[in-house]
Amino acid sequence: MNEPTDAVTRPQVDRPRTGLLAEFEQVYRAEVGRITAFFARRSREPHTVADLTSETFVEAMTSYASFDPKKGTARGWLFTIARRVYARHCEQAAHRRDAARRDAGRRVLDTDQIAELVARIDAERPGRELIERLAALSAVDRAAVELVDLAGLTPQEAATALAVPAGTLRVRLFRARARLRRKEHDNG
Amino acid sequence: MGNFEDELWTDLLRAHGDGLATAQRPAPLRSRTRPLALTAGAAGVVGVGTVLALTLTATTSVPAYAVTENSDGTVTVTLHDISGVTGINAKLAALGVRARAVTPRPDCTEVEHPDPTHRMVNANTDPLAVASNAAQGKVVIQPRAIPVGDTLVLTAKDFGHGSVVFGVGLVLDPAPSCEKQDLQPPIISTEIPSGMAVASPIPTS
Numbered sequence: 482m483n484e485p486t487d488a489v490t491r492p493q494v495d496r497p498r499t500g501l502l503a504e505f506e507q508v509y510r511a512e513v514g515r516i517t518a519f520f521a522r523r524s525r526e527p528h529t530v531a532d533l534t535s536e537t538f539v540e541a542m543t544s545y546a547s548f549d550p551k552k553g554t555a556r557g558w559l560f561t562i563a564r565r566v567y568a569r570h571c572e573q574a575a576h577r578r579d580a581a582r583r584d585a586g587r588r589v590l591d592t593d594q595i596a597e598l599v600a601r602i603d604a605e606r607p608g609r610e611l612i613e614r615l616a617a618l619s620a621v622d623r624a625a626v627e628l629v630d631l632a633g634l635t636p637q638e639a640a641t642a643l644a645v646p647a648g649t650l651r652v653r654l655f656r657a658r659a660r661l662r663r664k665e666h667d668n669g
Numbered sequence: 670m671g672n673f674e675d676e677l678w679t680d681l682l683r684a685h686g687d688g689l690a691t692a693q694r695p696a697p698l699r700s701r702t703r704p705l706a707l708t709a710g711a712a713g714v715v716g717v718g719t720v721l722a723l724t725l726t727a728t729t730s731v732p733a734y735a736v737t738e739n740s741d742g743t744v745t746v747t748l749h750d751i752s753g754v755t756g757i758n759a760k761l762a763a764l765g766v767r768a769r770a771v772t773p774r775p776d777c778t779e780v781e782h783p784d785p786t787h788r789m790v791n792a793n794t795d796p797l798a799v800a801s802n803a804a805q806g807k808v809v810i811q812p813r814a815i816p817v818g819d820t821l822v823l824t825a826k827d828f829g830h831g832s833v834v835f836g837v838g839l840v841l842d843p844a845p846s847c848e849k850q851d852l853q854p855p856i857i858s859t860e861i862p863s864g865m866a867v868a869s870p871i872p873t874s
Contacts, residue, residue: 498686498690499690500689500690500691500692500693501689501690501692501693501694502686502689502690505689506678509678509681510678513674513677513678514674517673517674531673531677534677535677535680536756536759538677538681539681539684539685539755539756539759540733540752540755540756542681542685542689542755543685543688543689543752543754543755544751544752545689545692546689546692546693546694546695547694547695547752548694549694565732569732590673591672593672594671594672594673594676597671597672597673598673
């Protein structure tokens with residue numbers, strides 16, 4: 482039998498980070514706010530925001546070794562995961578049993594964390610309103626505006642997240658912004 | 670970062686930090702012409718004899734995994750992509766099922782202890798079986814049949830091209846979070862006929 486090693490007995494939280502873990506920590510710290518905001522624009526419920534953010538980073542962390550920085554930025558890759566997590570959430574929410582099961586496995590939040598997330602959700606109200614104003618646009622146009630103008634992705638990163646060519650993304654972004662401006666103008 | 674984000678990071682580190690600390694980005698894929706196979710090492714936890722192996726073909730349009738609670742108390746686990754292993758564990762934990770999905774890694778240092786006393790786990794017709802393949806590409810777990818002090822380990826092996834294979838075995842607690850990948854001869858994954866072992870050697874000719 483192998484003797485227990487330091488890697489087994491000493492919690493990772495207490496050790497200096499190296500390799501891909503160190504790299505991922507930088508990604509996490511740089512992007513967790515954006516990902517939380519992404520979900521805060523989609524839900525007014527703190528637990529849902531917490532769960533979806535958590536699910537996104539669990540998926541990201543466990544597949545980070547397969548992320549190829551040569552093919553795009555970590556931000557674009559993370560938003561690809563976040564969009565997939567949210568799509569799955571919407572699909573499951575349509576089924577009552579799944580929703581009940583999800584409630585049973587929810588992340589436990591203390592009152593400070595709930596207050597923190599409620600503040601995030603409130604802060605994203607303008608973003609939610611903008612998304613609602615873009616409701617008439619196609620899903621890709623809407624997502625392009627959100628990812629670039631609200632989430633801070635570059636057009637290239639947004640193209641990666643939406644799985645469309647960068648040129649297509651730029652055209653759609655230009656078109657969506659123009660429509661938004663026209664609508665704002667028409668509304669006075 | 671806020672309190673929530675700090676605590677989430679601590680939880681992530683605790684659950685997955687060891688795996689990522691020792692992980693490496695894979696070398697560019699070479700074309701693979703061998704049949705989909707499960708190495709004996711990948712099924713190392715199945716030391717007591719039986720392998721439940723399922724081959725799934727992943728597509729980009731399906732979720733990486735699914736964990737479904739059935740009306741008869743069983744739980745169906747489906748894995749389409751290796752990235753779904755953590756999600757499976759989160760769902761199993763949420764459901765209170767003492768089962769854990771792991772991936773084999775050459776650098777895994779955790780020690781597993783297969784349960785030597787328990788009869789083997791998969792049998793389609795045996796109501797006491799711990800797990801069975803009720804349908805193509807799905808493992809059905811009977812949570813109540815998992816002995817106290819044991820954990821059902823689902824070893825997920827990714828062969829690339831969207832193909833994932835499961836090995837299933839009972840281990841004494843605490844269950845490992847990864848599995849040592851060794852170089853023993855591979856075994857072909859096949860369907861389970863009726864509660865029998867499903868591993869057979871790949872022909873050498």
